[in-house]
């Protein structure tokens with residue numbers, strides 16, 4: 174039975190559970206359920222803290238899991254990133270009081286508070302900056318006000334938390350993160366997680382694309398197909414009226430209305446968009 178780790182709390186939890194449900198897996202019915210057996214799919218799900226997931230996967234205790242790229246790199250685990258999942262996007266950045274610390278070099282000899290000590294130590298070392306790393310569990314933005322640090326390194330999504338504390342980012346982002354599927358690095362592990370990987374990829378595709386159908390005057394079909402090339406090639410079917418054909422193609426969800434306008438202007442009619450419920454490419 175494949176063993177998969179799922180974030181039980183925090184920013185990544187709900188989106189991961191939604192994705193697994195869409196991929197056809199059994200998910201927990203309430204937050205206190207920590208192990209869920211999905212006998213139909215021969216999978217066992219372990220609901221664990223996102224920070225611990227890379228450790229479990231790296232040690233081979235579970236085969237695969239969902240966590241943040243930042244947490245994976247921070248852990249130092251030898252788990253492997255298989256694919257990004259398109260949610261939980263954030264940056265990981267240095268921040269401080271305006272006018273106090275302006276560049277990463279300015280951190281030398283100072284104290285940096287963070288929940289991601291592994292990431293920060295590695296980044297400072299790479300840049301040849303020597304500083305004290307103060308490891309905190311969370312709410313690190315307050316560390317400067319409370320006097321335990323001179324600057325911080327933390328997850329920044331909207332930047333609201335930083336602004337509320339009067340802090341400003343400096344330097345380039347240390348990392349751009351999002352939720353990722355990870356697996357162990359042992360032989361056979363890549364094959365073991367193939368079905369899960371394909372199912373999750375199917376969910377991402379179904380979310381990213383819509384199905385577009387339209388009727389098109391036969392003489393315009395070449396031009397219309399340039400606008401809707403599909404993933405491989407659009408399906409063009411004859412209609413009872415020989416002057417027209419029907420075209421079907423997957424198109425990106427983003428921009429679909431503009432595309433429909435362009436097709437209409439070209440002469441296409443009966444332009445329909447439908448959601449894709451599931452897919453395997």
Ligand SMILES: Nc1ncnc2c1ncn2[C@@H]1O[C@H](COP(=O)(O)OP(=O)(O)OP(=O)(O)O)[C@@H](O)[C@H]1O
Pocket residue numbers: 182183184185223224240241242243244261262263311328329330331350351
């Ligand atoms: N706004 C955000 N705040 C925190 N983490 C975020 C945010 N957006 C995405 N993430 C990602 O979520 C992961 C952090 O997981 P964690 O469980 O610590 O989330 P959390 O929201 O901080 O939870 P907790 O309630 O335990 O503090 C990281 O990979 C991080 O990049």
Ligand SMILES: O=P(O)(O)OC[C@H]1O[C@H](OP(=O)(O)OP(=O)(O)O)[C@H](O)[C@@H]1O
Pocket residue numbers: 310311312313314327328329330331332333334335
């Ligand atoms: O840029 P923003 O949109 O404001 O989001 C980033 C903030 O959210 C997270 O905190 P969280 O709420 O998880 O609290 P924590 O620091 O205690 O983990 C993160 O640690 C930042 O503080």
Ligand SMILES: [Mg+2]
Pocket residue numbers: 183311
């Ligand atoms: Mg947090």
